[in-house]
Amino acid sequence: MRCDYYDAALCRSCTLLRVDYPDQLSGKQARARAAIGDHPGLVWEPAVASAEHGFRNKAKMVVAGTVDEPTLGILDATGHGTDLRRCPLHTPGIVAALPTLAAFVARAGLTPYDVTTRRGELKYVLVTEGDGLMVRFVLRSTEALARVRKHLPWLLQELEPAVVSANIQPLHKAVLEGDVEIPLVGEQLAMPVGDVVLHLQPRSFFQTNTTVAAALYSDARAWTRDLPARTAWDLFCGVGGFALHIAHPGREVVGVELSEEAVASAARSRDGSGTEVDVRFVAGDALAFARDAERAPDLVVVNPPRRGITELAGWLEASRVRHVLYSSCNVDSLAQDLNAMPSLVPRRARVFDMFPHTAHHEVLVLLERAVRA
Ligand SMILES: C[S@@+](CC[C@H](N)C(=O)[O-])C[C@H]1O[C@@H](n2cnc3c(N)ncnc32)[C@H](O)[C@@H]1O
Missing domain, CATH: 3.40.50.150 (Vaccinia Virus protein VP39)
Structure with a gap:
């Protein structure tokens, strides 16, 4: 590849x-x-x-950079963001959705969390593709939640995700998600696997x-x-x-x-x-x-x-x-x-x-x- x-x-x-x-x-x-x-x-x-390539049904993107120009990807050794939104491992639906999600970050004014200064709100964007998309915003607190809600209609119009939620992860640790999940749209993502349709909730484990x-x-x-x-x-x-x-x-x-x-x-x-x-x-x-x-x-x-x-x-x-x-x-x-x-x-x-x-x-x-x- x-x-x-x-x-x-x-x-x-x-x-x-x-x-x-x-x-x-x-x-x-x-x-x-x-x-x-x-x-x-x-x-x-x-x-x-x-x-x-194109096999990975789940993207775990660290958000960094600025509100207007967020990076979705990983952090480098200095704690700064490297944008990987075209990572070829992800399914085509995820690759197509990531630029829209980056635009949503700017539109809703979600300040990326900065691990060096411990400031900012948005830590990760997690996307899973099944029969549609499940999008999760991992936030440091509920401070930005009202802005996520306010701009959600735009996201629904652009991406038509099946599920959207916010996860609150207040700790300054490299932990992906916290215990509190706030549903915003839908509840479960249908995941057809062979002749069985499984259902995933935001925090469910599923094979990648x-x-x-x-x-x-x-x-x-x-x-x-x-x-x-x-x-x-x-x-x-x-x-x-x-x-x-x-x-x-x-x-x-x-x-x-x-x-x-x-x-x-x-x-x-x-x-x-x-x-x-x-x-x-x-x-x-x-x-x-x-x-x-x-x-x-x-x-x-x-x-x-x-x-x-x-x-x-x-x-x-x-x-x-x-x-x-x-x-x-x-x-x-x-x-x-x-x-x-x-x-x-x-x-x-x-x-x-x-x-x-x-x-x-x-x-x-x-x-x-x-x-x-
Ligand atoms: C590798 S996943 C397997 C999930 C499932 N078999 C599948 O095919 O998607 C391991 C699962 O074990 C669960 N788990 C972890 N510790 C457990 C325990 N002590 N007893 C029961 N389930 C546990 C986790 O929540 C997770 O869903």
Whole structure:
């Protein structure tokens, strides 16, 4: 992929940009294989490649510069803004929207937050593209909120975003968002993924590469379809992507997720699916849910944050769960968790390249409990 910002040394976030894409992919496969290790009978499916540009459905733009000439991008080493609004990773809808959002900053008089003087109001503009756009303004306080509201009709006319909100992040820290979210327009962004429509609220987690996420969920469905699993859990379920893909008549699925908002969105996606599926979503801690359950299910899907499943690995090892489908964005914590579950043997694995031009990647592994001799 060609990137003017990289060539001009303005941004070096894509650490593998100079590596040919097929070599990036084979490097990721080698890394995943080394982390998971050799297991007799383990089948590696060919890696799922991504588009090399235009794949990233979410832009996290630091706002800097001045009210009249804001930069949307990153901060350099001195705390000054570098404008990256034409970053080729973002989906075309996001690239097209960023100049309008920069114009909105000027129109509404939203002073960019200056990290060196700790002055100003607008810290980030966050944009997600699904079936339409979700736009979030991360503000230091509610001071500028009236101006955002006043000029919102212009933004609605120019961009027709499905969702607009303001997030209040008062801390002087490199933290993307705060706890307070103020809805301004709409509530949920519809995110079609394969044959399922997920719904995202402003603070919901969602995979950053929609096309590769669709391939991931599709494999989760295909790899688990014929397993003898009448009961299944989707732990760390977010807005329910895995749960809604692995559900089928005769299978009871429970999704468990810390965020109540995400659970509400998942339930909405299930209710709008138009098919009768036995899926319920519960807000809570995955490990506590497993420990409190009367019976272990036949199948558990886990898709944890980067730290991995930690103590849950011990619970799974000691349980009677027959199959585990582990989707990981960090092969180091995956390897650690697999070591803690020696009775669950990797049978099938695949790399999904959610994050081209960086060393990051997703790995899906199907584990089966070894039959004791
Ligand atoms: C990598 S995301 C996976 C989301 C989802 N599976 C998907 O496909 O989009 C991890 C999710 O785990 C949730 N989470 C973090 N810690 C948790 C915990 N202790 N118990 C349950 N969910 C947790 C986060 O809120 C986040 O939604």
